[in-house]
Amino acid sequence: MSERKIDPITLEVIRGALGSVCYEMGLAMERTAFSPIFSEGLDYSFAIFDGKGEMVAQHAFDPCHMACMPFSVEWVAEEIGLENLEPGDLIMHNDPFRGGSHLSDITMMTPVFKDGVLVGIPANRAHQIDIGGMVPGGFAGDATEIFQEGIRIPPVKIVSRGKEVKDVWNILFANVRDSYTMQGDVRAMMGALNVGKRRLLEYTDKYGIEIWNNALEETKNVAEKQMRSEIDAIPDGRYEYADYLDDAGTTTDPLKIQVAITIRGSNLIADFEGSSKQCQGPMNAPYAVTAGNTVIGVLHCTNVKGNFNPNHGCFRPIKVLAPAGTIVNADFPAAVQGGNVEISTRVCDAVIGALGQAVDPGNVKAADFGSLYSQTAGGIHPETNQPWVHYQWGCGGTGARATKDGMNVTSPFCTNNKNQTIEVLETRFPIIFEYYSMLRDTPGPGKWRGGVGIGQAWTLTADEAIISSVGDRTRISPYGVFGGLPPKALKQCGHFCDTRIRRAGEQEFKHATELFEAVSPSKWSGFRMRKHDTFETTTTGGGGYGNPIERDPELVLQDLIDDYISVESASDSYSVVIDPSTLAVNYEATRKLRGR
Amino acid sequence: MTCLTNDEVRRIDAVNLKCMCCGKMIPHNPIVKIVKEKRMLFCSEDCHKLYLEYKLGMTAS
Numbered sequence: 072m073s074e075r076k077i078d079p080i081t082l083e084v085i086r087g088a089l090g091s092v093c094y095e096m097g098l099a100m101e102r103t104a105f106s107p108i109f110s111e112g113l114d115y116s117f118a119i120f121d122g123k124g125e126m127v128a129q130h131a132f133d134p135c136h137m138a139c140m141p142f143s144v145e146w147v148a149e150e151i152g153l154e155n156l157e158p159g160d161l162i163m164h165n166d167p168f169r170g171g172s173h174l175s176d177i178t179m180m181t182p183v184f185k186d187g188v189l190v191g192i193p194a195n196r197a198h199q200i201d202i203g204g205m206v207p208g209g210f211a212g213d214a215t216e217i218f219q220e221g222i223r224i225p226p227v228k229i230v231s232r233g234k235e236v237k238d239v240w241n242i243l244f245a246n247v248r249d250s251y252t253m254q255g256d257v258r259a260m261m262g263a264l265n266v267g268k269r270r271l272l273e274y275t276d277k278y279g280i281e282i283w284n285n286a287l288e289e290t291k292n293v294a295e296k297q298m299r300s301e302i303d304a305i306p307d308g309r310y311e312y313a314d315y316l317d318d319a320g321t322t323t324d325p326l327k328i329q330v331a332i333t334i335r336g337s338n339l340i341a342d343f344e345g346s347s348k349q350c351q352g353p354m355n356a357p358y359a360v361t362a363g364n365t366v367i368g369v370l371h372c373t374n375v376k377g378n379f380n381p382n383h384g385c386f387r388p389i390k391v392l393a394p395a396g397t398i399v400n401a402d403f404p405a406a407v408q409g410g411n412v413e414i415s416t417r418v419c420d421a422v423i424g425a426l427g428q429a430v431d432p433g434n435v436k437a438a439d440f441g442s443l444y445s446q447t448a449g450g451i452h453p454e455t456n457q458p459w460v461h462y463q464w465g466c467g468g469t470g471a472r473a474t475k476d477g478m479n480v481t482s483p484f485c486t487n488n489k490n491q492t493i494e495v496l497e498t499r500f501p502i503i504f505e506y507y508s509m510l511r512d513t514p515g516p517g518k519w520r521g522g523v524g525i526g527q528a529w530t531l532t533a534d535e536a537i538i539s540s541v542g543d544r545t546r547i548s549p550y551g552v553f554g555g556l557p558p559k560a561l562k563q564c565g566h567f568c569d570t571r572i573r574r575a576g577e578q579e580f581k582h583a584t585e586l587f588e589a590v591s592p593s594k595w596s597g598f599r600m601r602k603h604d605t606f607e608t609t610t611t612g613g614g615g616y617g618n619p620i621e622r623d624p625e626l627v628l629q630d631l632i633d634d635y636i637s638v639e640s641a642s643d644s645y646s647v648v649i650d651p652s653t654l655a656v657n658y659e660a661t662r663k664l665r666g667r
Numbered sequence: 668m669t670c671l672t673n674d675e676v677r678r679i680d681a682v683n684l685k686c687m688c689c690g691k692m693i694p695h696n697p698i699v700k701i702v703k704e705k706r707m708l709f710c711s712e713d714c715h716k717l718y719l720e721y722k723l724g725m726t727a728s
Contacts, residue, residue, distance in 0.1 A: 142691075358685075358692060394690055
């Protein structure tokens with residue numbers, strides 16, 4: 072690290088401003104995008120890169136996006152060349168084999184020049200509602216190569232010197248189903264970047280190029296210093312962990328994520344040797360997803376909270392080794408759509424499982440419900456006669472923490488998206504929700520219990536729609552820690568997370584494996600729903616932290632009152648006896664049961 | 668040491684030119700080293716050193 076060339080107060084002001092600009096760009100996106108996945112779900116992220124193409128700032132959007140974005144910018148720098156960027160350019164890029172994550176995630180960036188000097192690159196990544204491919208929404212659970220998943224865009228200028236490159240726009244929007252909505256979303260991404268560009272120019276006007284560039288350099292050094300300090304506090308050694316995904320979508324065998332983390336002073340090596348070979352289905356991750364989510368997992372096990380800017384500097388002490396041809400570093404032309412939504416979460420789970428053996432137990436948490444459970448639907452809207460595409464992710468219970476229960480009905484911590492409001496979804500799409508509620512007995516028991524999972528079901532009001540699913544944690548549960556337990560499988564379906572379909576006029580929901588020739592109950596595509604068919608998704612809770620019989624009986628009672636658990640679970644999992652008629656804890660019976 | 672040109676790298680894109688150590692696709696001229704009589708590609712000198720030390724237990728010269 073070089074000697075500091077900027078005073079700490081100016082540095083802190085500029086560092087704060089960088090984060091604020093990212094946040095403001097995000098607000099602009101939220102208020103102008105067309106799709107509910109953006110305006111409601113916030114499935115996008117913003118960051119700022121410096122003139123070298125290194126990330127200097129981000130805001131609390133989707134960690135999974137932001138940890139991977141530097142790899143995309145690196146490829147833009149290589150293929151287009153930072154020296155070839157001009158004022159008014161706007162680059163688009165989504166190729167997972169060039170630093171991207173999956174095809175749905177489009178990254179856009181625009182260079183900002185001050186007196187001819189490249190002083191910053193505001194960038195964003197946003198999950199498009201459709202990107203072409205074999206099914207609406209892009210989540211084909213049985214895809215076997217990337218060409219089935221949508222259009223692959225290498226780094227290209229979609230705006231050159233302020234003028235839209237119409238040929239590129241025409242190719243792109245001819246290959247997606249709902250081009251009207253997507254154009255609105257892409258223009259929202261562009262508009263938000265313009266907000267960032269405007270702010271960066273204001274700051275460089277105020278501080279001048281030299282101070283500005285020194286501040287950007289130093290903010291990376293500060294992050295590196297903080298990260299090294301955290302890693303240095305972990306005892307040197309090798310810590311291993313393995314977690315599993317249910318299946319590949321095209322076969323039923325589980326997939327293994329194996330990680331060995333080696334700490335050498337202030338350096339950390341995460342080695343994924345021993346992970347499953349690349350699979351035929353879409354459960355493959357490109358290198359950027361594995362590397363990015365490793366950093367997220369490491370960050371989670373440290374004390375760098377609050378005033379920490381996770382930029383390029385915090386990547387420097389971490390080396391991620393992901394063998395080529397495995398599910399954590401798939402070779403072209405593998406299908407990879409599930410990598411960014413499922414393998415990402417499991418990489419985090421595995422990294423936390425490994426580091427959890429070495430770090431302060433206060434920085435460890437149990438596993439989240441562990442699946443985005445992406446469901447997509449699309450067709451022709453009966454009221455407008457226009458294409459519609461709906462993407463909904465499953466929120467569930469997060470893992471319990473050292474001093475708190477897990478959070479209820481939240482997306483996995485490496486994605487940080489919001490639930491989409493169902494009233495908005497009903498307004499936009501030909502669907503109506505039958506129910507949407509937290510599910511009893513889904514939290515993993517513990518001294519601190521996991522968060523609560525959710526169930527939801529919507530009924531189709533159009534004549535027809537094509538639905539697809541990419542999910543996981545159906546057959547293999549999330550883990551508990553320090554004596555905490557995993558959640559139990561749902562009684563109604565025998566799975567943890569799940570999707571089922573009920574045909575119009577029938578009483579029972581059925582799995583895709585029962586209804587048609589799906590190999591996996593959680594990963595399938597192209598099922599043709601008919602009017603009044605109902606699509607149900609359920610998610611499990613997070614794992615528990617600590618021995619369940621150490622949980623305060625009054626907290627168990629409150630869980631019962633809140634309908635998070637049943638009387639049977641209070642007794643079986645927590646050894647707390649509650650009289651359901653009076654809703655009072657029987658302390659004598661509880662003491663006997665717990666002393667047993 | 669020899670290097671592929673950028674154009675050559677891009678042509679190899681379809682067959683996955685990846686670093687022998689970390690596995691990352693190499694977006695620039697790879698570093699070619701002879702390790703145990705085999706030609707191996709690395710994304711950086713750091714990765715070459717790490718491969719020798721961490722993977723093979725050798726001391727990098």
